[in-house]
Amino acid sequence: MNLLLWRGKEAVAGWLDLLSLPPRCSLFLSHAAASLISLTHIVSPLFCTNHRKMKLTEQQRASELAPLLAAGWVMVEGRDAIVKTFTFQDFIQAWGWMSRVALQSEKNDHHPEWNNVYNRVEVTWSTHDCGGLSLKDVKLATFCDQAYAKN
Numbered sequence: 001m002n003l004l005l006w007r008g009k010e011a012v013a014g015w016l017d018l019l020s021l022p023p024r025c026s027l028f029l030s031h032a033a034a035s036l037i038s039l040t041h042i043v044s045p046l047f048c049t050n051h052r053k054m055k056l057t058e059q060q061r062a063s064e065l066a067p068l069l070a071a072g073w074v075m076v077e078g079r080d081a082i083v084k085t086f087t088f089q090d091f092i093q094a095w096g097w098m099s100r101v102a103l104q105s106e107k108n109d110h111h112p113e114w115n116n117v118y119n120r121v122e123v124t125w126s127t128h129d130c131g132g133l134s135l136k137d138v139k140l141a142t143f144c145d146q147a148y149a150k151n
Helices: 002-018 023-048 058-070 091-107 135-149
Strands: 082-087 113-117 120-125
Touching (some): 058 082, 082 135, 091 135
Antiparallel strands (some): 113 120
């Protein structure tokens, strides 16, 4: 941790040298930036343990994931991810649905892998931060199904 913090201070100091600021300003900014880096190293582990970025437990797979698999979602071979293909009447309906999913994804700071060809959209959910399925994937896959049902 100290090594990372020290490298962070060195990087900030090097960047500040490029600005050609008066010594007093450079010193102030250097200390402020170092404090920010230090704070980031203290606070960021709190966010890493966020339950939404943790892989699903076996219990969660049984209770949360099972209904999605029953609703047509399929496990991706060789990867801890789920995929489903949605078919619409035309491109406009497909695009409208994708827009609704995109807005919900942005609200949740979690985005799908997807492919659209005319009236078909293939959606894959997986959380890269935890290397597999998380509660965010379950939540957004459920939203995909709900938005599709409204079409």
